[in-house]
Each structure stands twice: as structure tokens, then as C-alpha cells.
Amino acid sequence: MYEQDVAVYDSRRIVPANAHTSPTTERPLVRRTLILVAVAFMALTLVLPLVLVFVEAFRKGADTYFAAFADRHSQTAIALTLTVAAIAVPLNLVFGVAAAWCVAKYEFWGKSFLTTLIDLPFSVSPVVSGMVYVLLFGAQSVLGPWLRSMGIEIIFAVPGIVLATIFVTFPFIARELIPLMQAQGSTDEEAALSLGATGWQTFWRVTLPNIKWGLLYGVLLCNARAMGEFGAVSVVSGHIRGRTTTMPLDIEILYNEYNFAAAFAVASLLALLALVTLLIKTILEVRFGAELAGTRRH
Amino acid sequence: MVGYLTRSTPPLSDGPVPALPPVPGLIARLRPGPPGWSFVKPSILPGFRLTFGYTLVYLSLIVLIPIIGLFLKAASVPLEEIVRIATAPRTLKALEVSFGSSLIAALVNVVFGLIVAWVLVRYRFFGRRLLDAIVDLPFALPTAVAGIALSALYAPKGWVGSLFSERGPLWQWWQAQTWLPFGISEFAPNLKIAYTPSGIVIALIFIGLPFVVRTVQPVLEEFEAELEEAAATLGASRLQTIVRVILPRLTPAVLTGFALAFARAVGEYGSVIFIAGNLPHISEIAPVLIVIKLEEFDQAGAAVIAGIMLVIAFVMLLVINLIQAWSRRRFGDV
Amino acid sequence: MKTAPRLLAAGALVAALGLATAITARAADQTLLNVSYDPTRELYAQFNEAFARHWKDTTGNTVTIEQSHGGSGKQAQAVIDGLAADVVTLALEGDINAIAEKSGLIDENWRAELPNKSTPYTSTIVFLVRKGNPKAIAAWGDLIEDGVEVITPNPKTSGGARWNYLAAWAWASKANAGDEQKTVDFIKALYGNVPVLDTGARGSTVTFAQKELGDVLLAWENEAFLVLDEFGAGDFDIVYPSSSILAEPPVAIVDKNVEARGTAAVAKAYLDYLYSPEGQTLAAANHYRPSDPAGVTDPALIAAFPAIDLISIDDPLFGGWKTAQPKHFGDGGIFDQIYTPAQ
Structure with a gap:
């Protein structure tokens, strides 16, 4: 039932929960119910798992929690995770900028096919992402014996983990930048070029400042995913403790050693990273909302 | 660089320009390819060759060559063997579990994602900003961590699982509702979540929610209030306005969000293995079957199933792009 | 924006440094990689320390032993795909055979290279139940009762799970006087009571002990004792069935890999040391049944193993791994068939 006899048509799109009813918003009861449903749903599916990670991590006290990071294997896992992210993220950053430039600034034949290919790793199962590298570089592959004779280790070593990580985080930065750069158009760049700037000058001084927050946002998401990837890395890692185990694999090992407090402690570190990512992202949105307008679309 | 033309002023038209040697400090103008037909529309901006070339090389090295390798491996299997693997009851069932759970999870996400997006855009309430930030949690939280946490939550002894388990609070409450007709209160099902197909759905809801919210949200934010006002002025009830005016406008975004959540869910592995029972024919998803094939020394079989999933993933993405193109034509954006 | 190029440069520098450390870390002392299955984590953690000390004492050299654990089949596949293992210590003969056949890295006659068919320790399958055994589970036949939930991993991916399956098969075959159809029916009823098939033995133990799912866990003997140590003996009881399987987890040197890496001597010494009194005692202390009980220094460790009827895989009932593996x-x-729904 709506109330037809309301005289004032409140056309504000944003209405406080206690505002009086207008035909362009819902009745307070409906509003409250919807808010409650949204909050309850998010609490049940998203917030509770996060809370559980921290509760389990501190179950045996802060001493056990911090002891988990004193372990040599956990430290090497953290170091390896940082190393992998430090290689994979910059590479995908350069690619993301190049791909976004070429897709957003030009019209060419086969463009939508190219963007579909760029998106592909996003919907490929992580298991398959790892498997393709085993099939390509593994000892049973065509390249395997040659790599072995050259003494190059890819699979079950750091390069394989880096490759698998690059694969799964491949589209993240490009996906953030393409809609943003499309929305911004090319007029700024054209103005700069007409004023005598070179291509590189235009990129560094005009384009990059325009996209910097969207770029940072993409880097954050890419980094979080790079550090947290499990399925693909698990296939190519070989699980050599202290050599090829990243943090998510270390969590699995600790879990399999019945060391749940330590497993959740390492997990909480990754969850903390996720929270920091979200925090920075929110700050960016509050301060630079307009410049990020195109980046809400995943 | 051959093919780059320079002019002292920006061109006003896209027409062909006479060739000049590159002059430093002047504006480079791109004319890709030979004169006549060109697959790229000429543009004043430089760098097409560089960025397009780099994109292609990097894409090929990281994505295309490994995927071609996978298909070559799958192609090394005789055709009848491929058909046998692809149509084996267990393969079909695993694909059905994967796609069925993903479909249910994506539908749940459409309903709740719409509500969440609506609430975030239209209402102001305490904690809205926090809720908005948390939507992205599944993007940032490692899937293995999510899987361990979800299975601990929804296991029969977990915080949530214990509510639903046999003789749990909800079970007892339902049993106490003796006023219900037909004695249905006596039929108190033992609702297990973890280690059943429902567990898979829960994990897939977790990873898929942000896709729906984040595609619907911007469209809702840019929605013209005038349309709603016009509908109300013309005597439509609020419900009619929502169903006939707002929802149709949201359809492309909802479809895109649905397809993205679905595509992501089909391949999910890390969070699902911890919470699914992994029983063949019941709760075994296709990626788990690939891992099992790999562990049985059956790389070719694994490659066949992986190839099937890859093709489906690619088709899904094409469909998403088509929806977006359709929506751009119809509404001017997504 | 001057900071952006600097950021990029810094990123590249970090990447280069990361690569450099990754490379230098590999050029350390002599290392040995032992690729093993899931439940041996604790055994090899202790044994590696003992061996490193022994190697230092006898040769003066330093050796660092790296471990990789996982499902037995997965580990074998990783070695086939190029995981540079010096030695493999897996759950099943069939997994090492697969490495020998598919990659040629291991000599085909590997079983003859070490004593006791290259099996330094054996084990068996027992029942782990909740304290006081509320469902009164005492024999294999009790597992198919209504309302009994059995936790066991997936035999397709877990070596231990295959031993579980074969132990049940051996009992049922004997109880049904060799009637294969009835035996299959028993196995089918047994797996009908399994709510979760984890991919590895460790996953099943976590499901049973940590998540408190199920009434009985079919587990390696050593794994069952480990649960008592790790989760508290107050919560669980171990039940020995009247008969079980003689599980023989074998070990082997990966010949081609040790040749390439120059670790043949230390790899051989490593596996030999498993058969030494120290190695055998460590195995017994970790609840593995030593192949040479005479060498164990503490007789109490041997006395702790109850004598039960153990059936070998080489028994005519199974006809060895080469026959049993494809059949079951x-x-x-058969395992695939019992999960295929009736048409």
C-alpha cells in the first residue's frame, strides 16, 4: 500500500531512514526491512568468516599468535609471497596500462575479441591456470627435456609460481583502467599533443595523473589477489617447505599439521592485508570519488 | 619510426595526411598500417603500435601459448576417448554440480546483490560506508582463507552450522510450532550446510556477491530521478514504478553481474574444496575432478575436462560482452 | 607526475632483488629433497634432524633436507612432471612404479635395492572412535550399521584411503567366504555411510577430530596415535579390528635426479639410515611398525603394537598392486562402480 494523499513530492533520491513517505521512495517499514536484510545477509556471508579468522588466530592467546611468525618456514613463506607479488604486480601494471591505452584510445577491428581474451584468465579455473604451465614446462612436455638440459627450473620453483600468479591476476589492472580511460576520452591528450608535448610527455604528465587513483586501485586488488592465490600456485609449487611455499600454501600445511592457531595466524595476516586494501580503497573513493567514477564496474 | 606522420597543428579530420619525416618536438600522428585499408581507425594519439604490440606479445606469452598447449594436449587424445571422458557420468555430474551450484549462487546473488546495491545507493543509515567497503572483501580475501573460515562456520559444530543442525536451536524452534497445519512442524529437516551441495553454494555466494553489487550500483547511482517522478505523477504505485520502470533499466547491469558471478563461480576451487564433501556424483565439482585426474596420472583426461571448462568460460565472457554491447546500444551505457 | 616513474623504477628494483635472493637461496649447501606423503610429516621432521647429525658426524659434511608432503598420487605426479626429488617415500608401491614407468627416473627394480622390499616400516589401518565408543564399533561389520558415519579419504587421491578400502575388502571377502558380489555390496554400504571424501588422510583427520564430523575414522595406526597426542587422548579411543591390512609404504632413490644433482651418496645413506637402529627406533616412536624390530632400542615401543591378523597386498586375495590397482x-x-548411480 502506498499513500496517495501525500502532498509533498520529495524527489530526493537519498532519503534518511526516518523521512516521511514520498512516492519516489519506499515506506519506512520497507526501507528498514531492506536495510536489515542487506546487513544480515552481508554479516552472514562476508563478515562472519572474517571475524572467525581472527577469533581462531587468537584462540590460544597473543603469544601463540606471534610465535607463529617466528617460525622459519612461515617467514620464508611470507618472503616468497612478497617476492612473487613484487614481480607479478609491476609486470601486470605495465601490461594493464599498455592494454588500456590501446583498447580505450583507439578503435580497431577485433577489439571486443581482444578484451575478451584479456578477461579470459579471470574466468579460468585456478586449477587450469596452474595446469597449463605444468603441461607447457613440465618434465613430460615438449619443452621439458630442453629446459632440464639447460638447467632451467620453472615448474616446482619460483618462476612457475610467478607465472601462475601473473596468469590469475592478469586482467585486474587492465579491467580497472579500460572503463576509466574510455569514460575520460582523449581530449586532454589531444590538447597536450597540440601544445607540442611528445607522446611520452603526454602520457607521464597528462594521462597518468588522470588515471593514477584508478591505477592504484587496480594495483591494490591485483596485489591482494597475487598474495592470496591458492589453487593455481598449489598446482605448480611442489610444496617444498621453506622453498616453494607461499603464504596460502603455508596455511594449508599448518592446517594439515593440526597447527590450527598458526594456520589462522598466517591467514589473519592475509585477511589484514585484505582489510587494509579495502580501507585504502574506501579512502580513495571518499577523497577522489569523481576521478574513480569509471572504476566501480568490475 | 616509419608510419608516424608529423604536423605542427592537430588535424581536424581523420583523412589521410601526406607523409613527412619525423620531427622531434612536434606532434606525432599515428597512421598505422599501409595506406588504404587499415584495421585501426586513425587517431592523433601516438603509441598504438607500441601498446598493441606489447599487449599482444604479453597476452600470447602468458595466456595464449599455455592455453594452446592445453588444447594440443587434449587433442592428443583420440576423438572417441575425448567423447567418452566428456560424457562419462561422473564428468557430466561434476559439470552439473559446478554449473548448478554456480547458477543457484548467482541467482541468490542477483536477489541479495540488488537489495544490497539498492540499500547502499538509496538509503542513508549508520554504517553504510562500512557496508559499502565490505562488499569488496571477497576480491581481497584469499579463497583458501575464505574456504577454511566458511567450513569452520558452517560445519555442524560451527557458529552457524550448529544453529541448523539436528536438535539445534532452529530445529527445536520449528518443532515447537505445533500450531502449523498438517503437522508440518514434526517434519523438522536436518539442515546440513557444510559438506553438502549447499556448502558449495555458500562458498560461491561468498565469492560472487561483489560482482552483482558493483555492476548494479553505478547504474542505480546514475538513474534519472525524473523517470520515477514521472511514473509517480502518472499514478503508478511505488511497486509498479520499481517493477515497470526501475528494474527494466537495471536489467543489463543485473545480467552482466549475474554472468560475471556465474563465470567466476564455475571455476572456483580454493574455497570450495574445504566446504564441499567432495563425494563423487553428489558434491564433486569439475575443478576437483581435474585435480583427481591429475593425481591418477591421467593428464590427458584432465586436459580434456579443462578444455571443456575453458571453452565454456570463453563463451560466457563473450556473452557478457554481447550483453554489454546490447545495453550500450539500448541505454548508452552499462 | 614525477613520482610515478620513480614508483615504477622502485618496483622493478624490488622485483630484481627478489629474483636475486631467490637465486642465491638455491646455491646453498648440499640439499636433499624428500618427497613424501601426508602422515609422515612428524616422522621425517625428527628423522631429518637425526640424519643430518649422523651425516655430519660420519662425513663432516652438512646436509639440509627439504620436505614436500601431499597426497601420495599427487606427489608422484609432481615428480613425473619434474619436481626434483632425490628420494621418494610414498604410501604405495604403485605410485613409485608410476614414476618408474612414466618418467624412467627410477630404476624398474627399485624394490630390490633396499631390504624388506624397500619398506623400512609398515603400518596398518585401525578405527579411531569418540571417547567411550558411543556407537560400540568393534569390527568392520559395525561400519555399515544405520546411523554410523564413517570418515575416510578418497581412494582415488589418497594412498592411505586405498589401504582403508583394501582392509575392509579383505575382512568382507573372508566374512563372505570369497563371494565377490557380497564383498562389493559391503564396500558399497560402507561408502554409503561416508559423508565426506577428503582428498588426503590429513583432511579426513581434521574433519573427524577438529570439525567433529562422523563416528569413526579409518586411519593409519600412526595417524590415530598422533591424533591422541595432538588433540588430547581424553576425546578419542583407538579400536583394533580383528583383521586389517599390512600397509607397506615404500621408499626409493630417484636415480636420474641424484645423478644430475650429485647427491647419490647422501641419498643412499639417507635411506639406509632408515633401516639403522636409530631410524627404526624413530619409526617405532612415531607409531610405525619397524621392519627390523630387533634393532629398536626401546622394547616398550614394540610392545605397544597389538598383534592383529595382517593381510598383505601380495596375498592371493589381491594378487599384488599391479593387479589390485586397476581392478579396484x-x-x-570397483570404486568408481560403487559410486555410479543405478541406471
């Missing part, structure tokens, strides 16, 4: 666990084998 191969593609379309």
Missing part, C-alpha cells in the same frame, strides 16, 4: 581403483574400477 582404476578408471571404471
Whole structure:
């Protein structure tokens, strides 16, 4: 039932929960119910798992929690995770900028096919992402014996983990930048070029400042995913403790050693990273909302 | 660089320009390819060759060559063997579990994602900003961590699982509702979540929610209030306005969000293995079957199933792009 | 924006440094990689320390032993795909055979290279139940009762799970006087009571002990004792069935890999040391049944193993791994059939 006899048509799109009813918003009861449903749903599916990670991590006290990071294997896992992210993220950053430039600034034949290919790793199962590298570089592959004779280790070593990580985080930065750069158009760049700037000058001084927050946002998401990837890395890692185990694999090992407090402690570190990512992202949105307008679309 | 033309002023038209040697400090103008037909529309901006070339090389090295390798491996299997693997009851069932759970999870996400997006855009309430930030949690939280946490939550002894388990609070409450007709209160099902197909759905809801919210949200934010006002002025009830005016406008975004959540869910592995029972024919998803094939020394079989999933993933993405193109034509954006 | 190029440069520098450390870390002292299955984590953690000390004392050299653990089949596949293992210590003879056949890295006659068919320790399958055994589970036959939930991993991916399956098969075959159809029916009823098939033995133990799912866990003997140590003896009881399987987890040197890496001597010494009194005692202390009980220094450790009827895989009932593997666990084998819904 709506109330037809309301005289004032409140056309504000944003209405406080206690505002009086207008035909362009819902009745307070409906509003409250919807808010409650949204909050309850998010609490049940998203917030509770996060809370559980921290509760389990501190179950045996802060001493056990911090002891988990004193372990040599956990430290090497953290170091390896940082190393992998430090290689994979910059590479995908350069690619993301190049791909976004070429897709957003030009019209060419086969463009939508190219963007579909760029998106592909996003919907490929992580298991398959790892498997393709085993099939390509593994000892049973065509390249395997040659790599072995050259003494190059890819699979079950750091390069394989880096490759698998690059694969799964491949589209993240490009996906953030393409809609943003499309929305911004090319007029700024054209103005700069007409004023005598070179291509590189235009990129560094005009384009990059325009996209910097969207770029940072993409880097954050890419980094979080790079550090947290499990399925693909698990296939190519070989699980050599202290050599090829990243943090998510270390969590699995600790879990399999019945060391749940330590497993959740390492997990909480990754969850903390996720929270920091979200925090920075929110700050960016509050301060630079307009410049990020195109980046809400995943 | 051959093919780059320079002019002292920006061109006003896209027409062909006479060739000049590159002059430093002047504006480079791109004319890709030979004169006549060109697959790229000429543009004043430089760098097409560089960025397009780099994109292609990097894409090929990281994505295309490994995927071609996978298909070559799958192609090394005789055709009848491929058909046998692809149509084996267990393969079909695993694909059905994967796609069925993903479909249910994506539908749940459409309903709740719409509500969440609506609430975030239209209402102001305490904690809205926090809720908005948390939507992205599944993007940032490692899937293995999510899987361990979800299975601990929804296991029969977990915080949530214990509510639903046999003789749990909800079970007892339902049993106490003796006023219900037909004695249905006596039929108190033992609702297990973890280690059943429902567990898979829960994990897939977790990873898929942000896709729906984040595609619907911007469209809702840019929605013209005038349309709603016009509908109300013309005597439509609020419900009619929502169903006939707002929802149709949201359809492309909802479809895109649905397809993205679905595509992501089909391949999910890390969070699902911890919470699914992994029983063949019941709760075994296709990626788990690939891992099992790999562990049985059956790389070719694994490659066949992986190839099937890859093709489906690619088709899904094409469909998403088509929806977006359709929506751009119809509404001017997504 | 001057900071952006600097950021990029800094990123590249970090990447280069990361690569450099990754490379230098590999050029350390002599290392040995032992690729093993899931439940041996604790055994090899202790044994590696003991061996490193022994190697230092006898040769003066330093050796660092790296471990990789996982499902036995997965580990074997990783070695086939190029995981540079010096030695493999897996759950099943069939997994090492697969490495020998598919990659040629291991000599085909590997079983003859070390004493006791290259099996330094054996084990068996027991029942782990909740304290006081509320469902009164005492024998294999009790597992198919209504309302009994059995936790066991997936035999397709877990070596231990295959031993579980074969132990049940051996008992049922004997109880049904060799009637194969009835035996299959028993196995089918047993797996009908399994709510979760984890991919590895460790996953099943976590499901049973940590998540408190199920009434009985079919587990390696050593794994069952480990649960008592790790989760508290107050919560669980171990039940020995009247008969079980003689599980023989074998070990082997990966010949081609040790040749390439120059670790043949230390790899051989490593596996030999498993058979030494120290190695055998460590195995017994970790609840593995030593192949040479005479060498164990503490007789109490041997006395702790109850004597039960143990059936070998080489028994005519199974006819060895080469016959049993395809029949029971191969593609379309009996295990696949019991999960195929009736048409």
C-alpha cells in the first residue's frame, strides 16, 4: 500500500531512514526491512568468516599468535609471497596500462575479441591456470627435456609460481583502467599533443595523473589477489617447505599439521592485508570519488 | 619510426595526411598500417603500435601459448576417448554440480546483490560506508582463507552450522510450532550446510556477491530521478514504478553481474574444496575432478575436462560482452 | 607526475632483488629433497634432524633436507612432471612404479635395492572412535550399521584411503567366504555411510577430530596415535579390528635426479639410515611398525603394537598392486562402480 494523499513530492533520491513517505521512495517499514536484510545477509556471508579468522588466530592467546611468525618456514613463506607479488604486480601494471591505452584510445577491428581474451584468465579455473604451465614446462612436455638440459627450473620453483600468479591476476589492472580511460576520452591528450608535448610527455604528465587513483586501485586488488592465490600456485609449487611455499600454501600445511592457531595466524595476516586494501580503497573513493567514477564496474 | 606522420597543428579530420619525416618536438600522428585499408581507425594519439604490440606479445606469452598447449594436449587424445571422458557420468555430474551450484549462487546473488546495491545507493543509515567497503572483501580475501573460515562456520559444530543442525536451536524452534497445519512442524529437516551441495553454494555466494553489487550500483547511482517522478505523477504505485520502470533499466547491469558471478563461480576451487564433501556424483565439482585426474596420472583426461571448462568460460565472457554491447546500444551505457 | 616513474623504477628494483635472493637461496649447501606423503610429516621432521647429525658426524659434511608432503598420487605426479626429488617415500608401491614407468627416473627394480622390499616400516589401518565408543564399533561389520558415519579419504587421491578400502575388502571377502558380489555390496554400504571424501588422510583427520564430523575414522595406526597426542587422548579411543591390512609404504632413490644433482651418496645413506637402529627406533616412536624390530632400542615401543591378523597386498586375495590397482581403483574400477548411480 502506498499513500496517495501525500502532498509533498520529495524527489530526493537519498532519503534518511526516518523521512516521511514520498512516492519516489519506499515506506519506512520497507526501507528498514531492506536495510536489515542487506546487513544480515552481508554479516552472514562476508563478515562472519572474517571475524572467525581472527577469533581462531587468537584462540590460544597473543603469544601463540606471534610465535607463529617466528617460525622459519612461515617467514620464508611470507618472503616468497612478497617476492612473487613484487614481480607479478609491476609486470601486470605495465601490461594493464599498455592494454588500456590501446583498447580505450583507439578503435580497431577485433577489439571486443581482444578484451575478451584479456578477461579470459579471470574466468579460468585456478586449477587450469596452474595446469597449463605444468603441461607447457613440465618434465613430460615438449619443452621439458630442453629446459632440464639447460638447467632451467620453472615448474616446482619460483618462476612457475610467478607465472601462475601473473596468469590469475592478469586482467585486474587492465579491467580497472579500460572503463576509466574510455569514460575520460582523449581530449586532454589531444590538447597536450597540440601544445607540442611528445607522446611520452603526454602520457607521464597528462594521462597518468588522470588515471593514477584508478591505477592504484587496480594495483591494490591485483596485489591482494597475487598474495592470496591458492589453487593455481598449489598446482605448480611442489610444496617444498621453506622453498616453494607461499603464504596460502603455508596455511594449508599448518592446517594439515593440526597447527590450527598458526594456520589462522598466517591467514589473519592475509585477511589484514585484505582489510587494509579495502580501507585504502574506501579512502580513495571518499577523497577522489569523481576521478574513480569509471572504476566501480568490475 | 616509419608510419608516424608529423604536423605542427592537430588535424581536424581523420583523412589521410601526406607523409613527412619525423620531427622531434612536434606532434606525432599515428597512421598505422599501409595506406588504404587499415584495421585501426586513425587517431592523433601516438603509441598504438607500441601498446598493441606489447599487449599482444604479453597476452600470447602468458595466456595464449599455455592455453594452446592445453588444447594440443587434449587433442592428443583420440576423438572417441575425448567423447567418452566428456560424457562419462561422473564428468557430466561434476559439470552439473559446478554449473548448478554456480547458477543457484548467482541467482541468490542477483536477489541479495540488488537489495544490497539498492540499500547502499538509496538509503542513508549508520554504517553504510562500512557496508559499502565490505562488499569488496571477497576480491581481497584469499579463497583458501575464505574456504577454511566458511567450513569452520558452517560445519555442524560451527557458529552457524550448529544453529541448523539436528536438535539445534532452529530445529527445536520449528518443532515447537505445533500450531502449523498438517503437522508440518514434526517434519523438522536436518539442515546440513557444510559438506553438502549447499556448502558449495555458500562458498560461491561468498565469492560472487561483489560482482552483482558493483555492476548494479553505478547504474542505480546514475538513474534519472525524473523517470520515477514521472511514473509517480502518472499514478503508478511505488511497486509498479520499481517493477515497470526501475528494474527494466537495471536489467543489463543485473545480467552482466549475474554472468560475471556465474563465470567466476564455475571455476572456483580454493574455497570450495574445504566446504564441499567432495563425494563423487553428489558434491564433486569439475575443478576437483581435474585435480583427481591429475593425481591418477591421467593428464590427458584432465586436459580434456579443462578444455571443456575453458571453452565454456570463453563463451560466457563473450556473452557478457554481447550483453554489454546490447545495453550500450539500448541505454548508452552499462 | 614525477613520482610515478620513480614508483615504477622502485618496483622493478624490488622485483630484481627478489629474483636475486631467490637465486642465491638455491646455491646453498648440499640439499636433499624428500618427497613424501601426508602422515609422515612428524616422522621425517625428527628423522631429518637425526640424519643430518649422523651425516655430519660420519662425513663432516652438512646436509639440509627439504620436505614436500601431499597426497601420495599427487606427489608422484609432481615428480613425473619434474619436481626434483632425490628420494621418494610414498604410501604405495604403485605410485613409485608410476614414476618408474612414466618418467624412467627410477630404476624398474627399485624394490630390490633396499631390504624388506624397500619398506623400512609398515603400518596398518585401525578405527579411531569418540571417547567411550558411543556407537560400540568393534569390527568392520559395525561400519555399515544405520546411523554410523564413517570418515575416510578418497581412494582415488589418497594412498592411505586405498589401504582403508583394501582392509575392509579383505575382512568382507573372508566374512563372505570369497563371494565377490557380497564383498562389493559391503564396500558399497560402507561408502554409503561416508559423508565426506577428503582428498588426503590429513583432511579426513581434521574433519573427524577438529570439525567433529562422523563416528569413526579409518586411519593409519600412526595417524590415530598422533591424533591422541595432538588433540588430547581424553576425546578419542583407538579400536583394533580383528583383521586389517599390512600397509607397506615404500621408499626409493630417484636415480636420474641424484645423478644430475650429485647427491647419490647422501641419498643412499639417507635411506639406509632408515633401516639403522636409530631410524627404526624413530619409526617405532612415531607409531610405525619397524621392519627390523630387533634393532629398536626401546622394547616398550614394540610392545605397544597389538598383534592383529595382517593381510598383505601380495596375498592371493589381491594378487599384488599391479593387479589390485586397476581392478579396484582404476578408471571404471570397483570404486568408481560403487559410486555410479543405478541406471
